[in-house]
Amino acid sequence: MKNPYIKMAIGLYISYFILGMINIIIGSNMENLSNQLNTSASGISYLVSAIGIGKLVSLFFAGRLSDKLGRKPFVVSASFIYLIFLVGIPLAPNYTLAFIFAICAGIANSFLDAGTYPALIEAFQKKAGSATVLIKAFVSIGATILPFIMAFFIARDLFYGYTFFLMAAVYLVNGFFLLRVSFPNHKTPSDIQSEDKVETAEPQFLSKPKFGQEGLAVILLGFTSTALFMLVQVWLPKFGQEVLGLTQAKSVQLLSYYSIGSLVSVILLAVLLNKVIKPITVMIIYPVIAAISLLSLIYIQQPFMTVLSAFFIGLSTAGVFQLAMTIITEFFPANKGTITSYVNIAASSAFIIIPFITGMISKSAGLNAVFLFDVGIAIVSILLAVFVAYRYKKVIKVPSV
Template identity: 25%
Template sequence: MATNTNSNRKYYVTALALYFAYFILGIASSIMGQYKTDFAKAWGATTLANGTIDVSMVVSVIAAYGLGRLIAYPFAGPVSDKIGRRISGFIGIALYAVFFFGMISVHSMWWAYAIGIVNGIANSFLNTCVSPSVMEIFPKSASIANLFTKFAITVAQFILPFVIGLVASAQLSYKVIFIGCGILMIADAILVLILPFPQQDKTAVKTQSTTNKSGSKHRFTPASIASILIGFTSSATFMIWLNCNQELGASYGIKDPSTLQSFYAVAGGVLQLATSTTIGFFPDSKGLATSLVMIASSVANYVVLSAAAYLTKVTGASAPRMIILMNVVITLIGVGLAIIVKYRGQSSAVSTASSVED
């Protein structure tokens, strides 16, 4: 076992490169929400009756991330499992560079919508690379290794408002952040191409074929389905808050509502835990398991943010409170799903152990 640990040390730099990609992903997933008014003006948004800029089109573009993920996940998982984690990661990181450079170059909401879809595709390929890869690099602490992807995102989203403040105080354009992130992603894509990746774990396949006499590789049970659906609820609550917190904060008189993101970014990780748990139900297909959770996450991203954009357009000043109410309902559903995973998952494990002993 010690030899295996030592041999995995050569992949630690690879893990750092993958975690860094998630750090920039954290910026990509939240920065549009911090500059909604700027982008709305750039795309020719109208001024509402109360004198504010209609930012609903920007929320719609953010929702396009989910559409891009839905398009890509059916392919991203198999690419990661069959062709390799390296290729999946390179595609994802390179497309994130396209997102950062593209979003500041377009002047139409519909072109921006297309770039938003690219963001979602990038997310799909990166997720199906990073989660399986870090779990294979750190097999003894796979769930914790996967949880560190959330830590990387959290750090990025915690410091982003401060970076925004520095850029503003220096009287620089918000485009500076996009350009910087695009350059960093290009450098990280090169690293992913040249750094070593661990051999994909095939032992789980042998274990699964030994313990599962029916020959079924995929265990769709109430607990595994609930675990997948937590991908929907956790992403819905996270994305709603991440992209609508400024308006809520302003409605309650907070002078700098962007700082709400920094505090909220410290209470996450549910999606990563759901991914690790689901991989436990599908140990021979880590990329597929990641895809299933992230497809649910993508549906949440698209459907719930589209609903938030609609509420913003039709309810005006009341929109922030209506959106938060919707978020509360989704959170309660997520709690119910977590209870199913906890208790039905335990009973499934006992049942599987009994069948192996027989």
């Protein structure tokens, strides 16, 4: 029987498609924004931290309210709050207002996450991992397409803000669409929520999950997985110019190869997850690939290897955060909105902390050191994932279907 929440999923994925563009639009317009707001490139990078601040502050209550009020109010509100950011940033007359608009984007992001992840898990229980990983697919598609949209406006010497306005129009239409579609009842017990309930293999607990152990480890994975891809998104173009000696256009293209790798990854995960490979296995293997790819980028500075490294960095950092969200709800199935908000809080902290730390590292030790720092984050991710895998076997028994 057809799942009744397909339309809801389409609307949610459209939101993340545009979010993929938002994630890189500030960095992609750094020169335009620097001139508009009369600030330096580092000042523009702090706008990314402002998004993290808005997300972090609102996540402390967004998850709990999502469990109480339902998922729809939050994903719909997110669409309209994003309008403030997308219309406000290109029209902002000063840095202070732009900073406030960036905080609004962070609030919208947390609202979207607090509603979307629980809604998809509740609507597609049998394929919860695939449903949440597809979020990253649409984020990657959005990030891949944005440079082409920008090139269209640049080639015609049009105002850079038209890119923002186009995205705002999509959010406006999608917000009204999401108002009209059905969402799962967030208060319905999980075992009768899905149309696939008969086929769903619910995990059984061998022992009581410990929040201070596996819970904390998965939350820290939310931080490290976000830090891994965020550091690359912020610094890869600059690394291409200053370390690899590429032109600005070629340096920005590295992000395209990175985004293609991300897209390939999430498509593979959507097809193979739970059929061929388990989520927790991916969370161990991917950081290993990321560490090797980062080391190749740093030490094998040859054009083909640079492209290949960017591709595999994108492939190995995509979907890990979404899998962390899925796994923590397996350990702690009650109050999904609240428990996933903890992972989101950790991810938001990365948005605030990583730009400052890497900024200091780049000034004192250079960009090679920045990417070596990312290798260190990958190693920490591996250790955390191994521990979570160990605890998963101790705590959860998944019955065979």
